[in-house]
Amino acid sequence: MIWSNELTQRLGIEYPIIQAPMFGVTTPEMVTAATKVGCLGSLPLGDLPPEKCIEVIRATKKLSSRPFAVNIFVNEIPEVTDQLKTRYAEAKQFIQNLAQQQGLTVDLPDFEKISVNRYQEHVDAIISENCKVVSFTFGNLDEESIQKLKSNGTTLIGTCTSVREAQILESSGIDIICVQGFEAGGHRGSFEPGYLPKISGLSLLSQVYDAVKVPLIYAGGIYHAKTLLASRTLGAQGFQVGSLLLGSAESALADFEKERLRRVKESDIVLTRSFSGRYARGIRNVFIDAVENTEHILPYPYQRLLTNELRKVAKAQGNVDFLSIWLGQSITDYSGQSTSEILQNLITETEKESGN
Ligand SMILES: Cc1cc2nc3c(=O)[nH]c(=O)nc-3n(C[C@H](O)[C@H](O)[C@H](O)COP(=O)(O)O)c2cc1C
Known part of the structure; x- marks a missing residue:
């Protein structure tokens, strides 16, 4: 099997296998382990404050001298209105009561206490750290950010979940497109307003290719x-x-979360907006069942900011009913081997399967 192609050449990697950015799961150690076997590691920055982004980028660079991508969320930020503040207060009360009824005491922040980072601040942090590959999801970069990153010699990877999104990314000069199928774990990268594509990965990929x-x-x-x-x-x-x-071994999931994963059944895996306000695929639990079809879901990123503390407390207490465990539709053994071993096995198995 010949692995070398446009991607390996452009990204300076041996195998065109990308360790997915997984905010909350990927660690600098996971990124490094992926780069060690010649794959592309991806470091998710999610909604970290810019100074924290710089810290994790530096921590990763200390561990690995090989190329890795950094990944950001480029969502729009809805305007703050009185109605949003009222809905936030109501959702906060609803969620606190729900947790309390299940024996989990949590004090969620008031609206005035949450802070929203604009992705443009992440772009500046990334440029200051001279990162050369940037992947992004939840939208398209604005023209100025594209310009700034390109002038710094950065390769840009955008995420699409529909043909239309792929065309938007290509026409704004994005270098590589990540086609995210419906079966994927975690959040949908979708960004066409008011439309959630539900196209299976293989149908979408072949249409985007054309x-x-x-x-x-x-x-x-x-x-x-x-x-x-x-x-x-x-x-x-x-x-x-x-x-x-x-x-x-390098995943930031706690042992009890990994144990829950290993017991997962097909019927446990759902798409939900309840934790963040954007659709994500993960394991159904008490929180999702109680919140999903209510009016207590705020637009992203407000729901995410509201539930951050809940998820933190639930994790500290080993409570799988109030935290988000994201995963895709392909159930596997969720091996505890190192990321390097898992990726190396995939490479070896693919070479065997393809006849060389
Ligand atoms: C736990 C988890 C967290 C994720 N976080 C991110 C993220 O921060 N940025 C991103 O672009 N994609 C994120 N994704 C989506 C992945 O990049 C990728 O599209 C998906 O994992 C591929 O499907 P698979 O899980 O079936 O391999 C996440 C996925 C999971 C499972």
Whole structure:
């Protein structure tokens, strides 16, 4: 199997396999372990404050001298209105009461206490640290950010969940597109207003391949050689794996979360807006069941900021009913091996499966 292609050349990697950015799960150690076996590691910055972004970028650079991507959320921030503040207060009360009824005491922040970071601050932090590969999700970068990053010689990887989103990314000069299928774990990268694409990964990938010219990475359900090769057949040059690494030695998930993962059944895996206000795929629990179909879901990122403390307290107490465990539709053994071993096995198995 010949791995070398446009992506390996552009990104300076040996294998076009990308360790998915997984905010809350990926650690600098996971990124480093991916780079050690010649893959691309991705460091998620999520909604960290800019000074914290710089800290984790430096921590990763200390561990690895090989290329890795940094990943940011480029969502729009809804305007603050009196109505939003009222809804926030009501949702806070509802969630606190719900937790209390289940024996979990939590004091969620008032609206005035939360702070929203604009992604442009992340862009500045990334440029100051001279990171050369940036992937992003939840939207498209604004023109000024694209310009700034490109003048710094940065390769840009945008995420799409529909053909239209892929076209928007390509026409604004994004270098590589990550096609995220419906089966993927975690948040949808979707950004067409008012529309949640529910297209299966393989249908989407082959249509995006026909619609744009830039190289494609595929993400969603890759967990062994056959799933990787299927996406290769449909035009992907890069293969992004997330859920496969959730149980790994370098994952930030606690042991009780990994144990929950290993008991997961098909019917436990749902799409939910309840934790963050954006749809994400993960394990159904008491919180999701109680909040999903209520009016107590604020637009992203406010719901996420509201529930941050809840998830923190639940994690500290080992309570799987009030935290988000994201994962995709391809159930696997969530191996506790190192990220390097899991990725190396995938490489070896793919070479065998493809005949060399
Ligand atoms: C726990 C978790 C967290 C994630 N966080 C991010 C993130 O911070 N940024 C991002 O672009 N994608 C994120 N994703 C989506 C992944 O990048 C990728 O699209 C997905 O994992 C691929 O599907 P798979 O889980 O079936 O491999 C996350 C996925 C998971 C499972």
